[in-house]
Amino acid sequence: MSYFREHRSRFLEELKAFLRIPSISASAEHSRDIERAAEFVATELRQAGLKAVQVISGPGHPLVYGEWLEAPGKPVLLFYGHYDVQPPEPLEEWISPPFEPEIRGENLYARGAADDKGLLMILIKALEGVMAVRGRLPVNVRFLVEGEEESGGEHLAEFVASQADGLKAHAAVICDTEMFAPELPTLCVGLRGILYGELRVQGAAQDLHSGVYGGAVPNPLMALAEILCELKDRDGRLQIPGYLDRVRPPAPEELAAWSRLPFDERRYLEQEVRAKELTGEPGYSLLERLWARPTLEVHGIRGGFTGEGAKTVIPAKAVAKLSSRLVADQDPQECAQLLEQAIRKATPRGVTAEFHLLHAAAPSLTDPSHPLVQAAARALEEVFGNPAVYVRSGGSIPVVSLFDRYLRIPSVMMGFGLPDDNLHAPNEKLYLPNFYRGIEAVARYLDLAAEVV
């Protein structure tokens, strides 16, 4: 559609305006920016021609909702995106400031460029174009945008659970995943779930001097290390009793398809990860470890002294930020209990340890043969010129399990990000050719989905 080509520079400017809003959901001081980002999305949805657009305030960050339901007998698609972003730290590693979008080569650099503002704008601009040219859409659309995706907020879950009737749809359409490789259109049909929480350890009632007390009193930082080492062995095998019992191995055909994906493990190590070597659970291929095996990772440890110089403190308490990725058919609540039990068993003498779950999401699997997934595969192939591949993602998109649980609909996950987009890291970027092709692919998808009865 020529409309899309004609409006590219405006689409880009609007995306840049969106990216300039530092809508960091984890930080209370950015609450005004969160509101501005929600308003921005609402304006964009109205401009696209959606009806009943509203910013839904309530507890937590506002949701934005809009709909267009004037295609009777046609499928209802529930579009989803999020307007919030990860914190940008460490700031000193950004080549250009995170909230001052900058184009270098064919990439647009900014926090949120790929996750998820850029991909959310793909969905909006596809709708806008079709509406602008035809005055209507070939399918029915509901559009739900949230602002707590990066901070594990629970308010979307409450909303979906309580408004399930008003969100009725045949499938969700989510652009928050990535292409397996450049030029390789990709549908994601599996996501890992997650448990995220804090492991809090308390030793003495107050900080103590390590000269005067060292050798007689517990050290909560050391206790944390000991607990972590009991939960996972040095080879990367989880040691949480019962935790792996419900893990469903991928079907042999799926494993075979993964092995045919163009994946260069050496390049991945040397150019993407850039560590000494890859690690992880023995006996599983890399893609199995990333997509079909649970993990346990520590994200940060607080407590004691980490400044310049030397302070000889044995801290009274220490906290580790932990997460575990879950795979089908692990149950988050059950896994949280098993993890807590294992922590209790692993806690050394002298300290108390408590695990506080901050949020949880179930793993999900989508049937690749679903007609609304197949329609997406055809749209992608037409626009990108290559057959779509079916992959899973190691990440978690909590909304997918919400839609699964409360609306009982599959999620069609078209990814337009690239593996080197630096999500959640400094120098996040969006490959701009994918921004423009993504818009066209989603527009084409609307037509192909309309043919699904």
Next chain:
Amino acid sequence: MSYFREHRSRFLEELKAFLRIPSISASAEHSRDIERAAEFVATELRQAGLKAVQVISGPGHPLVYGEWLEAPGKPVLLFYGHYDVQPPEPLEEWISPPFEPEIRGENLYARGAADDKGLLMILIKALEGVMAVRGRLPVNVRFLVEGEEESGGEHLAEFVASQADGLKAHAAVICDTEMFAPELPTLCVGLRGILYGELRVQGAAQDLHSGVYGGAVPNPLMALAEILCELKDRDGRLQIPGYLDRVRPPAPEELAAWSRLPFDERRYLEQEVRAKELTGEPGYSLLERLWARPTLEVHGIRGGFTGEGAKTVIPAKAVAKLSSRLVADQDPQECAQLLEQAIRKATPRGVTAEFHLLHAAAPSLTDPSHPLVQAAARALEEVFGNPAVYVRSGGSIPVVSLFDRYLRIPSVMMGFGLPDDNLHAPNEKLYLPNFYRGIEAVARYLDLAAEVV
């Protein structure tokens, strides 16, 4: 000596004036106060009758030196103290302001009251009294006062190393330790040394998302935990090959003497430490673990995300602040090498780990039968009315190892502080009866030391 009783109120006023100077060595904004404190000490030394008193400027905070060397054939004693103090924070926990000395009951409250201004004034006032009454001292005295004790400055080490000839003495006299219990005069005859450094671990070249990469890449925080757990087992036993080889067990008589010290382990746990239980290396008594066994403690771990909420980052790098207390006859350089080797061996796949030593101090032991130590024991017994006990300290006083290394002299450590003096904490205090008795004990010590050939 009646002089001491007659001048008590002046001594107290002079100490209060000293305490009003906020000579916080760690804080650049107090450099003027550091100078004022050094000048104050110089004036006090002159008033006491010492000769050649000078404030020695140079790199770092000034040293103050004075001497009286007119007792030929008599021992030379090197008195040491420091005029700098710890930062007073947290201010809100002080009952009276830290630099406005206030007497409540028999205690004088102020930052530095015990550590070390009050105890330094004990030494000065003892010399002043003897000089005032007799016009001379029974022994030769050098007096060296520094201003970087609380900030780990290296300038005293440089001075002692380069001026060893001008500091020649038979023993050092240091008042920077505490009494084991009220009314129990105490000589400290052993200090632990220390290695303090950073263990720096590098995984991938950049922070990675734990969903996208979790299961395939190394996590430096987990690697730190794994290294720490290899260096020390869950029971508290160090697992660093060769590290304990030179540890000299206390003599049976010393252990027997420790077991007779009035020490209530239950009170220590419940009122002082306030943890679930005491911990440490099995097979050693509490005082052995504190005084005669090396330790390994982690003081803080930097890396990843420790803020509010949930960030799913696998950090590229992580740093642990580590220290190890050393005991006789461990050698800091050798121990640093053994620690580095053990870290190398304990480093898991996928990461590099390096230990960066920030500073080191040797452990020290003083022979309790040394005649200048025995003289101190007799002086203390005469003034306090109880026999002196010999203890060690788990902490490190770097100057003691400096005097040992460069001057080859023992340090006589007479402690007049009390265990509840709140050193380095809010509401630091000095028990005033010990201030007055300390002055008399040091004065008596001069006479008894003079009898030592």
